[in-house]
Amino acid sequence: MPKIIIDEIEIEAKEGETVLQAAERYGIYIPRYCYHPALSIAGNCRMCLVEIEKMPKLQTACSTLAQEGMKINTKSEKVKKARQDALEFLLLNHPLDCPICDQAGECYLQDYYMDYGLYKSRVKLEDKNRKEKRLDFGQYLILDRERCILCTRCVRFCEEITKTGELFVSNRGDHSFIDIKPGDKINNNYSLNIADICPVGAFTSKDFRFKQRAWFLKEKKSICLGCATGCKIKAHYNENKIYRIMPDPNIETNTWLCDYGRMLYKISDSRERLRYCVVDSNKMDIRSGLLKIFDRLNSQLTSDKDKILVFLSSNLSIEDNLALFYFARTVIETENIVIDDLKEQKIEDGILLNTDKTPNSKFIYQLKNKYKLKTISEIKKEDFNFIIGYDSEIKKYFPKNDGINFSFLESDTRASLFPIKTYFEQKGSFINYQGYLRETEKIIDNDFSIELWSAINKLANYFSKYMPFNQIDDFEKIISKEGYKNK
């Protein structure tokens, strides 16, 4: 473990760690453009230059390994001057179109200019090199070559992470630009990460462009429910509307986020969203729907109780599944509880995307093992016609059924449909393929949908039965008591 001294603070660096990484662990931030912790070192922006004793030239902190006895100065006048100079070179041919640039507010050129720049431009606008703007680079990406500082993070991302290698640098010197083969597009499933890692406004997201200024956005951490990987995410929202989903990099699961997962936020105000309750083909509000379905269920209970099946779903949170489970046990008093067939869980593309496209299978399997639940293939489907559960699974196995279907989206199921809140609109716990128990956060809200567990709770109350939960926080105790703990 080499001991180094940075700005007169003694630091113990890890073996093979660079000066920049060691400093960062101890809270000393060294500015950078080309350095990215998950990519190889390029050392081309020259922003991280630091002074190291006994070395005549300034060294790049991103590429210099911490070695025993190094004395490093990151705040000397010489270093500050070097950063100002590097910034002046980077901004030399920059169009300074911040007022119409989407990156404004979260742009490292702006940030570092305020920290280190603050000089008057010595180049007239008409003397600057012009390059192409607004280039379509794929399903989700726009490139502005004038704003690009050629840090090559995007090139390295495509080479090292997705291994698709769409991007490269064309031409030479100050005519160089990021390029793609003629006719090619970046259509890999991780393309939006390029917009994230671009430290300036060169690559911007088509989905987010011009929708909201960065400084209006608020942030909440949550998890992605696109597949069993359960990536940690940050949702950026304002005034009850989500504008984009970004990865929340962590060691356990994800540094990146796939495009498929990023776009799932669109479900909350999509056109197909179920905004009303349907019982017997009649649209109505949720309260009347619940009362009506109570009557139906009541008569089913007295007439043919054995036809009732409760279908748990790995698309739903632990809370919602537990609500269905307790409802089956205490209200309906049935053992007819099934789950979908088991799914294989593994990363299918070598990066993040899981073969299992549902977020909560791990929990469902724990529940199955604990209570010896059956899977859908182990029962006779003809024996049941009153199904309670999540719409998309019911639709798959019981296209024609009575019962209580809960759904996020409009559906052609003929039975009753209840609009439930997505997990952007409520808290929910999930166990990912690695066994981590993680929670979504309530980011936005609406008044046309209801939490599934709350609907179940109300129904139980109509039967004068009481569930062990009244609010979302009650589940915490149940989850820990039942032993569905974090890995």
Added chain:
Amino acid sequence: MKIILEKEAFDIETYIKNGGYMALKKAIAMNPDNIIEEVKKSNLRGRGGAGFPTGLKWSFIPKNVKDKYLVCNSDESEPGTFKDREIINKNPHMLIEGMIIAGYAIGANQGYIYIRGEFIKEARILEKAIIEANKKNLLGDKILNSNFNFKIRLVRGAGAYICGEETALLESILGKRGHPRLKPPFPAIKGLYDKPTVINNVETLATIPYIVINGGEKYSKIGVGKSAGTKLFSVSGPVKKPGVYEIELGMPFKDFFENYLGNMKEGENLKAVIVGGSSVPVLTADEAMSVNLDYESLQKAGTMLGSGGMIIIPERQCMVEALYILARFYHHESCGQCAPCREGTGWIEKQLKKILAGNAKSKDIDDAYEIANNMMGKTICPLADALAMPVMSFITKFRNEFESHIEGKCKLCQR
């Protein structure tokens, strides 16, 4: 005293008749470590420009690694430099012999010659020389019935100046963009195909046979002090006898200028000298007349021996124009990898263009100087320094000419 250009031998027969490949025979009987020891003793320094001790460079190569490479840098593209071309033209086998010995010393079985793309004739000469050496079992498997195998591959560049930088050269051999690598790791640890690699200049390698035959000590006595041996200077400009000269290091420039170059042409006066290729600081006539041509004296005079590409600048040449031409070259050749060089070279060119056209203010001269200063020592490879040094020295030493452009009174150029 001449070593490299002493006896010209275009083909292998003449070369062998003149005592060629004797050094190889001697070397193969020696322990490789002893060869490195001899080269260290000789004080031979890299002739490509940086002047790094060759023996020391060889000794950095780890012994226990299986695959190692030797690369000959023949991408001679510094403006004003054309000495390696002369060696290849006149004595290709001296280079080949030097390479085989160097390969033996460091334990490499594969050598590469990276030759500048524009050197078409020279590439053919080398190709022929390699074939000749192969036929005589001087290259290939079991050289001269020893257990040493060595092959040479000729790689032609595609015209980029930056590929003369050793790590960009390695990238270019691999078929990638010629972008210099971050150092460390140095090529001695992680070079071609990520294996230990020695990269030497043509002139350096061509000197090796002499050192092996005569011993390092004898070579170290040629020249002065730490600047041992002879050096090739390629001289261009309006002197009576421009061309390539091999002289002992330490010779006063005055002697070289008067006795070898035969003074300036009739009607020309000496204004300035660029001693070691376009990228080193310029010397005024007075400064030049008082320096000796060796590494130490030139460093003391604030310039460098560099590659030995000597450019003689006459009194009638406008220095702003000369610098503008240099800046245009470095701007065009900047690889664009790191920011100070990518943006700085273009910026300096624009500034000089403005000054040259008479549209500038006195502050623009200061700006050009400061831009150069800001580029110095901040980049991955020395290309930025290669422009910064001439800019700073031109502006310091010939400021009056820059000022007269601003006042619109330059008598030297017709602009």
